[in-house]
Amino acid sequence: MTSPFLEVKNLTVSFPTEDGLVRASNDISFTVARGETLAVVGESGSGKSVTSLAVMGLHNRRSAQISGEAILHLESGDVDTISAPEDVVRKLRGKSMAMIFQDPMSALHPYYTVGDQISEAWGLYNEGSKKDGIKRAIEMLELVGIPEAAKRVNEFPHQFSGGMRQRVMIGMALVNNPSLLIADEPTTALDVTVQSQILQLLRDMQKEFNMAVILITHDLGVVAEVADRVCVMYAGKIVEQAQIDDIYYVPDHPYTIGLLNSIPRVDQLDGRRLLAIPGQPPSLISLPTGCAFRARCSLSHLVPNNLCATKVPDLDEKLTGHFSRCHLTEAQLSKARTAPGDAL
Amino acid sequence: MLKYLVRRLSATLLVITLVSMSVFIIFAYLPMDPARLTCGKACTPPIIEANRHRLGLDVPVQIQYGRFVKGLFVGREYGEGAAKFECPAPAFGYSFNKHECVATLIASAFPVTFSLAIGAFILWLLLGVSLGVLAAKRQGKWQDKASTVFVLVGISLPTFISGILILLLALKFNLINPIEMGRWVSPFTNPLGWAWNFIFPWITLALAFAATYTRFTRSNVIETSSEDYIRTARAKGLSEKVILRKHTLRAALAPIVTIAGLDFAGLLGGAIITENIFNLPGLGRLSIRAVLIDYDLPVILTTTLLAATFVVVMNLIVDILYAYIDPRVRVA
């Protein structure tokens, strides 16, 4: 296995508010290597976006309290984007690490042509005239599959469709050949046929640039299509982390098991009742003691001594290379997996 | 684009025509009778009728309007016999109080008003926008709080108070000569004298307007800063300075063009209070005298029409400018 490009260690991000401290992401550790796609899955408020913005150094340092490390293993040496000075981190953005966002409609500046916006990104790290920048922009637009790139480079974002705009975003993010691409819900705002185009493009670009990719999404279908490894997040914490197939075929946390049972699938026509997870995620301001999923978990009664309510479970390696944050024994989880209707 | 321009221009012309018609109709149905008002002390019905004829008010309103429009293009004669006057095109009317063609009165008043408006406009834009940006960037800090105080004072202090205060201060420190005050100095012959002449009225007006612009800029910059495309700019690795200058301000200030254009157009119609305080013989003073003192119908009519025209035309200019700034509203 190749050595990781990004190593996130004990990353914690909180936001002080009038109502109290919002613990948006809590003690997050993961790695991702070049050529690898790590999916971070979770619902809104699970902390998946907050974590990646922290890696990129995009949180306002005045309003966010960040601790832990996010180390980029660059050829020129290691840099921790959490503790490094703002100026150092800024010069890594767009060059060593790039990011694309959910809504391509609003993520591009409405007043500048796509060519200007791409060439601006290129010009930050390359010597060359405006003309060179536009030439490079045309190359990138061609690479991401925009027809008539030489003509469209002079058009404004609103003249592109949603899918085409996301292509522009990807082209702009990749213009300086970054080693890490963070894609935050890149297809959520798109139609399903366009989504499959964009996912294909991301796969192609990852090969082309040999990038480490972090895909942030709520869609377990999308994850299954593109990820190599998966982190499942709940209420600011990673609750399960494993290779892609393990997550789907041997899920080892009641939340993951519950999620997989609660989503309808086009490949299952039996019309069985969905096994919904009851209740809703806890408030990040007043997290419950012990396990954050406890209140929605139908298995917690199997754990002796009310441990779920008193002790936060550790992220243990219960199966080889497969981590889960749960007090249940592997035997209990395995039973829940195979007979979800009885246990959950 | 050309098609769009032609369409907009014809719409603008139509609006101006409609405004002029409504002004005519309103004045025709006002209870005041100019023929009686200009009649003097020894008034008899025959004199009133003669006056009415002399003022051209003895014909139906549509004929009056026809004569007015014709005069605009070919000039017009007023009065009869020995008391006959001729105004060349564009003839807006003849002021029997001042014994001048209205066009002449306007021609001498407009440079004053324009000078007042343009200087104040530049001053308040500079002041308002930079204070607004500063307050937005230092949100919650003392700069922001100071700007809030400025905004409150600026908005709540009417020009007739701030203007008089500024005038008193200027007089106390001998900064202006009360006798020379308000005398027209051409910017082409004596630019410094011109600027000095207008500096205090400029400040007065700028203070009143800048407050609104500070508040507007501040909220727009803060709002734009949280846009997704600003986050994108940051993710690209741009420095905060470039983000502010190139990305935030471009978007945040675009809507200001609209308000600024209309505010400026409004001022071109005459800043009545400021002109009166500083004794500036501009359009504002011309019209307020025509209304309150002389009931000088042709002057009132013309200044009203001019003020409306400025607004309509500026509206057109603003729309074109805005389309230039924001490509989304550009016509395909």
Add this chain to the structure above:
Amino acid sequence: MTEPILKLEGLTKYFDTTAGGIFSRKKGTVKAVDGIDLEIMPGQTVGLVGESGCGKTTVGRTVLKLYEPTSGKIVFEGRDITNLSRHDMKPLRAQMQMIFQDPFASLNPRQTVGSLIGATFDIQGITPPGGVKVEVERLMERVGLNPEHVNRYPHEFSGGQRQRIGVARAIALKPKLIVADEPVSALDVSIQAQVVNLLDDLQNEFGMSYLFVAHDLSVVQHISDRVIVMYLGKIMEDADKHDLFSSPRHPYTKALLSAVPVPDPIKGRQRERIILQGDLPSPMNPPSGCVFNTRCWKVQEKCRTDVPALIQIAPNHRLACHFPEPA
């Protein structure tokens, strides 16, 4: 034979787009819905799917006469309601209700949940047995809300709970038809299942019909008995759920289904995937012939010139394609 609860015949809804201010002129016509025929039987759930801009939402709103149809006929319980005035529609509103996508935007933030749900009775001038208050609390309990929260405001509820409020309001008068417009797409995955199950249970209990409008094929598949696939204002295929999902006949249906990601990595890797090229054409200027011809991988000359008719190819299966996939 039972009569359909809702029948649409050649329903069209065009929107004029205009440009300019005072002298606005017609720029074009968006054929949002262009000749839709469909029937919904009592107790049936019909799913209406398609990508953004296909007209599915417009169909839903036109059915409830939130939009006036441009042409065609809307028949509700055997009665032609196409040209009914607002006033004449009012008593029918009790029979046809709507659930919206954004539960927050559709609830007045200044009204308590109790008055939001209770208002349904006031508008129709109906007093439920036991009084409005009792009935509102009963409804809240039925949709899984705590009746003690009757005096709270919408912002005090989570997204899923707000959608439950929307559902309670829709079922208050025991309607015969509910048009649900993307009712779960704004909700988190773990909450979606709760609301889908609730809709299922309510249908079993009250026997109403659903017109379920959504872009998410997985959800539509789960909840519907029959599914209609729309593209640029037209029906491409309409079939029993099992037929449509196990053997789609229209190339568009096939492509759409193959594009839906399956939460099953091994199956996903083996799956035949059809990636459609390009974007949806503008509904202002739809292609001639078959509207799908610009993106169809099986396109032939005939598709560019002749509009394929929606024909019955099997019991409960209609299709509009010149060159369908083999069954």
